[in-house]
Amino acid sequence: MTDVPLPFPHHGHDTDPAGPTGPPGDPLTLLATRTDLADVDFTGLDLRSVLRRDPRPRTFTRCVFTEANLRGAHLAGAVFTDCSAAAADFTGALLDQARWQGGSAAGAKFTDADCGDLTCDSADLANTKWGGALLADATFTGCRMIGARLTGHRGLGLQLARCNLAVANLNGLSLRGTHLVGIRFTEADLGGVDFRDATLEDCRLAETNLRAANFTGADLRGADLGELTIAIAAQFRGAVISPDQAAQICDALGLNVLG
Numbered sequence: 135m136t137d138v139p140l141p142f143p144h145h146g147h148d149t150d151p152a153g154p155t156g157p158p159g160d161p162l163t164l165l166a167t168r169t170d171l172a173d174v175d176f177t178g179l180d181l182r183s184v185l186r187r188d189p190r191p192r193t194f195t196r197c198v199f200t201e202a203n204l205r206g207a208h209l210a211g212a213v214f215t216d217c218s219a220a221a222a223d224f225t226g227a228l229l230d231q232a233r234w235q236g237g238s239a240a241g242a243k244f245t246d247a248d249c250g251d252l253t254c255d256s257a258d259l260a261n262t263k264w265g266g267a268l269l270a271d272a273t274f275t276g277c278r279m280i281g282a283r284l285t286g287h288r289g290l291g292l293q294l295a296r297c298n299l300a301v302a303n304l305n306g307l308s309l310r311g312t313h314l315v316g317i318r319f320t321e322a323d324l325g326g327v328d329f330r331d332a333t334l335e336d337c338r339l340a341e342t343n344l345r346a347a348n349f350t351g352a353d354l355r356g357a358d359l360g361e362l363t364i365a366i367a368a369q370f371r372g373a374v375i376s377p378d379q380a381a382q383i384c385d386a387l388g389l390n391v392l393g
Contacts, residue, residue, distance in 0.1 A: 169193065176202045185209065196237075210248075250289060285323075329373075349373040362386060 161176050165184045172195040178374040181199075185207035192212045199219035207227045214232070219239040224247050231251045238258035246266040255275045263282040270289025278298045284292075285305040292309070296316035304319075317337045324342050331351040340360025350372035359370065362382040375383075384391050 172196055174198070178202060182206060344369040354379070 141286075151240050151241060161174050161179060162181070162184060164174055165181060166173060166188070169190050170193045174194075175198045176198045177198050180203040181193040181274050182203060182205060185204060187208075187327045189208040189210065189370050191306070192209065193215075194212065195215045196213075197217045199217060199222045201221045201223075203217070203223050204227055205223050205225045207224065209224075209232055210228050210230045212229070212232045214234045215236060216233075217239075218239040219237070219242050222239060223243045225243050225245045226304070227244070229244075229246045229247055229249045229252055232249070232253075232255040234252070234257050236256050239262060240260045241262065242259075243263045244310075245263055246265045248266075248268045249264075249272050250268050250270045252269070252272040254272075254277050256276040258278045259282055260278055261283075262279070263283045265283060267285040267287045268289045269287045271291040272289075272295070273293040273295075274297050275295045279297050279299045279302055281303075282290040282299065282300045283303045284307055285303050287307070292307075294309075294313065294314055294317055298318045299320060299322050300318055300320040302319075304327055305323050307324075309332050310324045310328045311331045311333070313333045314337050315335045317334070319337065319339050319342050321341050322343070324339075324347050325345040327344075329347060329349045329352045333353040334357040336356055338358045338360075339354075340358060344366075347369065349370050352370075352373045354370060354373045355376040358377060360366070362379060364383070364386050367383045367386065381391050
């Protein structure tokens with residue numbers, strides 16, 4: 135009788151030992167040797183030693199930068215796709231012409247960062263801080279920016295479309311001449327914002343702080359201004375409004391408008 139050899143026991147080694155978080159290897163080593171990374175976890179790591187001395191354009195896909203230190207990092211032209219960077223520190227980073235697509239950077243700091251021509255599309259940027267950041271010609275589309283602090287940024291040409299800026303701080307921001315579409319400003323601080331000659335289409339301005347905001351020449355006909363009391367209407371002085379909006383103001387004054 136011939137003995138039949140028993141099969142080798144299966145210990146599960148057919149799976150990737152690195153698991154779903156990414157390829158095997160130290161994250162800092164991968165960052166130093168490769169410019170196209172996917173599924174790498176940099177949580178809590180100090181990435182300055184690599185990213186400050188290597189200016190090569192980089193591509194990150196589904197990478198995790200939660201609470202990572204990227205202060206002063208050279209990330210010009212970098213592409214972040216479906217990455218998570220919650221509470222990451224990008225203070226003073228070079229993000230010129232970088233692209234952020236999907237994912238989240240909620241609670242991240244972009245203070246004093248160079249974000250000229252930055253493009254953010256469908257990203258969660260809630261509670262982010264942009265004080266002192268250069269946002270010249272930066273574009274935010276379809277982003278969740280609840281509680282974001284954009285006050286004190288530098289540069290002109292900031293573009294916003296279909297973003298949720300509820301409870302955000304835009305105090306003193308210049309949006310002069312811009313075409314804003316689908317912006318939710320509910321309960322945002324818009325004190326001192328320059329809306330001169332801007333067009334607000336499908337935007338919600340109800341319950342916002344409009345102290346010292348300038349709406350001269352702004353087209354508000356397509357905006358939701360909320361309940362137009364006399365006091366609120368006065369804050370839109372100089373703006374172009376619709377007949378329906380004018381009727382609300384007249385109603386607040388106790389006037390009857392006859393067609």
